[in-house]
Amino acid sequence: MAEAAAVTPLHRRARHATPAELADIVWLQTLEPADRDRVAEELQVAEAHPGELLCRIGRTPSYWLGVVSGLLKMNNDSSVGAPVTFTGIPPGAWFGEGTLLKHEAYRYNVQALRKSTVAGLPMASFHRLLDNSIPFNRFVMRQLNERLGQFIAAREIDRLNDPDLRVARSLAALFHPVLYPGVGSLLRITQQELGMLVGLSRQRVNEALHTLQRSGLIRIEYGGVRVLDLDGLQRQVFHS
């Protein structure tokens, strides 16, 4: 199962982005037309199969990565200690800029939880935009800022022992409209996958979801969760 292949799906079977895919990349729309056209040509897209790694601890990055569709997770597993999932990475997310900026090796793994479509902006293009595009810099700065809040919230989640609250906080994080604009109001995630992210059994996640549904914050759908009251969900999260 763990093949020794050192390349990601983007390295081995990349294609150009379709117009529909380009339209869903929010930061692309903020660029000046000349930059936008050039970057649209440079962007690479590939399908990642369940379990495939997009980032591997110790390897150096060659792309800034985005989720077009599907679901990824960031974890620490590979080496020693208990497997710890840091976060789920839903559609619309762009990540890995910290590692690119520092010219370091990855300190985490990212792998597909299910069949996913991922996009990659080559490292040279990423740095060229940083050097020349103010709109791009604004986007990256805002993203870094929003994600700082996410990581602080994630630390709180770890300290919580109330399973219902843990699920609520994880959902609130995944429905973040700035970091994950591709999610919208329907997050496609199974209760099994949510359990893996939160660290609970599927049965307990099911119970927590029904509690949240009874309070009118979400609606459980087949293979996903719809948020009905994002403000309420976030309030519930800050309540404790």
Added chain:
DNA sequence: GCATTAACACGTA
């Protein structure tokens, strides 16, 4: 007590 695993029926893609 509370969460987990195992097992099952049932519905959906």
Added chain:
DNA sequence: TACGTGTTAATGC
């Protein structure tokens, strides 16, 4: 058919 959901029973800390 394969997968996701809802539920119950037995087990463990």
